[in-house]
Amino acid sequence: MVVVVIGIIRAHNLFAVVMLGGIYSFLLATVMVILDAVDVAMTEAAVGAGMSTVLLLAVLHLTRAREAPLRHAPAIPLLVCLLTGGALVYGTLDLPPFGKADNPQNQHVAPYYLENAEAETKSPNVVTAVLASYRGYDTLGEVAVIFTAGIGVLILLSRRRRREMIVEDEGGSKHDA
Amino acid sequence: MTVFLADLNYWVTIFLMIGGLYIIAAHGNMIKKLVGLSIFQTSVYLLFLSPGKVLGGTAPIIAPGFEVYSNPLPHVLILTAIVVGVATIALGLALVVRIHEAYGTIEDDEVQEMEAD
Amino acid sequence: MMRDTVILRVVVKLLLPAILIFALYVQFHGEYGPGGGFQAGVAAAAAIILYGMIFGIDEAQKVVPRRIVNTMIPLGVLIFAGTGVASMFLGENYLNYSPFASKPVNGQHVGILVVEAGVFITVASTMLAIFYVFGGRADEADQRADEAGKKGGEG
Numbered sequence: 001m002v003v004v005v006i007g008i009i010r011a012h013n014l015f016a017v018v019m020l021g022g023i024y025s026f027l028l029a030t031v032m033v034i035l036d037a038v039d040v041a042m043t044e045a046a047v048g049a050g051m052s053t054v055l056l057l058a059v060l061h062l063t064r065a066r067e068a069p070l071r072h073a074p075a076i077p078l079l080v081c082l083l084t085g086g087a088l089v090y091g092t093l094d095l096p097p098f099g100k101a102d103n104p105q106n107q108h109v110a111p112y113y114l115e116n117a118e119a120e121t122k123s124p125n126v127v128t129a130v131l132a133s134y135r136g137y138d139t140l141g142e143v144a145v146i147f148t149a150g151i152g153v154l155i156l157l158s159r160r161r162r163r164e165m166i167v168e169d170e171g172g173s174k175h176d177a
Numbered sequence: 178m179t180v181f182l183a184d185l186n187y188w189v190t191i192f193l194m195i196g197g198l199y200i201i202a203a204h205g206n207m208i209k210k211l212v213g214l215s216i217f218q219t220s221v222y223l224l225f226l227s228p229g230k231v232l233g234g235t236a237p238i239i240a241p242g243f244e245v246y247s248n249p250l251p252h253v254l255i256l257t258a259i260v261v262g263v264a265t266i267a268l269g270l271a272l273v274v275r276i277h278e279a280y281g282t283i284e285d286d287e288v289q290e291m292e293a294d
Numbered sequence: 295m296m297r298d299t300v301i302l303r304v305v306v307k308l309l310l311p312a313i314l315i316f317a318l319y320v321q322f323h324g325e326y327g328p329g330g331g332f333q334a335g336v337a338a339a340a341a342i343i344l345y346g347m348i349f350g351i352d353e354a355q356k357v358v359p360r361r362i363v364n365t366m367i368p369l370g371v372l373i374f375a376g377t378g379v380a381s382m383f384l385g386e387n388y389l390n391y392s393p394f395a396s397k398p399v400n401g402q403h404v405g406i407l408v409v410e411a412g413v414f415i416t417v418a419s420t421m422l423a424i425f426y427v428f429g430g431r432a433d434e435a436d437q438r439a440d441e442a443g444k445k446g447g448e449g
Contacts, residue, residue: 017212021216038236043259044222047336052267058431063274080198135253139374147371153427158430
C-alpha cells in the first residue's frame with residue numbers, strides 16, 4: 001500500500017492515478033479482512049474499487065487526463081507534512097499495544113454488544129445488529145448525509161438547459177464589448 | 178522486534194495520512210486532490226479498525242465454537258463512513274466538473290489567476 | 295463507450311443476474327453473515343452501472359428510469375425515519391423496534407430488516423443517480439464536441 005501511495009504521489013497521468021487508486025482500494029480491503037472487519041472489507045471493495053473508480057473515470061472523460069507540473073517546489077507542504085508525521089509517530093508511543101483484548105477501547109461497550117446482541121435482536125452478525133438497532137441514530141444520520149450528497153450532485157449537474165442559455169448570453173455580451 | 182511489529186500498523190496509518198495530506202497540500206490538480214482526500218480518509222479507516230482487532234479473535238459474527246471476537250463497534254462506524262466518503266467524493270467531483278465548465282481548467286493556480294484577471 | 299465489443303456484452307449479460315442475486319442475498323442474509331444494506335445497495339447499483347457502461351446510459355435508463363431513481367432517494371430516508379416515528383406511535387422511544395411484534399426480540403428483527411431496506415434503497419438509488427448525471431454529462435460533452443467539430447469544419 002505504501003508503494004502504491006508513493007506511485008500516486010509521483011504519477012502525473014491522472015488515468016494512472018485512478019487505476020492505482022483502484023489497486024489501493026483492493027489492498028485496503030485485504031488488510032481489512034486480516035483485521036477481521038469482513039463487512040467493512042466488502043464495502044470497501046465494492047465502493048472504493050468499483051464506484052469511485054467509475055466516477056473518477058467519468059470525470060476524467062469530462063475534463064483532462066494530465067496534471068500540470070508543479071509550479072513551485074513543494075517545500076512548505078513537505079515540511080508541514082513531516083512535522084505532522086513526526087508528531088503523530090511520537091503519539092503512537094503512548095498507544096496501547098496492538099491486538100490485546102484488555103485494551104481500553106475493547107472494554108467499553110463492545111463486550112455488551114458481543115454478549116447481548118444475539119439474544120436481544122436474533123442477529124448473529126453483531127455489526128448489523130449494532131448498525132441498525134443499537135446505533136440507529138448514527139445510521140439514520142449517515143443515510144441523511146448520503147441523501148444530501150446525492151441531492152447536491154443532482155442540483156450541481158442536472159440543470160443544464162438554463163445554464164447553457166446563460167453561458168450563451170455571456171458569450172454574446174463579451175463579443176459586443 | 179515485537180515492539181516494531183506492534184507499532185507497524187500505526188506507522189502505516191500515519192504514512193498514508195501524511196501521503197494524503199501531502200497530495201492535498203502540494204498538488205494543484207483538483208482530481209488528484211480528491212484522490213489524496215480519499216487516501217486520507219482510508220488512513221482514518223485503518224486508524225479505527227486496527228485497535229479493534231483482537232489477536233486470536235475472529236470476525237464479530239456469533240457462531241458456536243468461537244470465544245474471542247474482534248471489536249464490532251469500529252466496524253459499524255467505518256462501514257457507514259466508507260459509503261458517506263464516496264458520496265462526498267462524488268459531490269466534490271461534481272464541483273470539479275462545474276469548475277471545468279466555467280474556467281476550462283482543473284488546476285488550482287490557473288483558476289486563481291483567472292479570478293485575479 | 296464500449297458499445298461494440300461482443301465479448302463484453304455477453305459476459306455482462308451472464309454476470310448481471312448473478313450480481314443482482316448476490317446483492318439481494320447480501321441484503322437479506324446480512325444478519326447472519328457479513329453484509330447489510332450499505333453493501334447490497336452498492337452491489338445492486340454496480341450491476342446497473344455495469345449495464346449502463348457497456349450498453350449505454352440510455353439503455354440503463356430504460357431499465358431503471360431516472361424518475362424512479364430520484365423518487366427512491368428520499369423514499370429510503372423516509373422509510374428509515376418513518377420506522378422511528380412508527381415506534382414512537384407504538385409507545386416506545388424513537389427507533390426502538392421492540393413493539394413491532396408480539397415479542398421484543400422478533401420486533402427488533404423486523405425493525406432491522408425494515409431499516410436495512412431503507413438504507414439499501416437510499417444507497418442504491420443515490421449511487422445510480424450520481425452515475426446517471428455524470429454519465430449523461432459525458433455523453434452530452436461527446437455530442438457537443440461532435441457539433442463543435444462540424445461547426446469548425448463549416449466555418
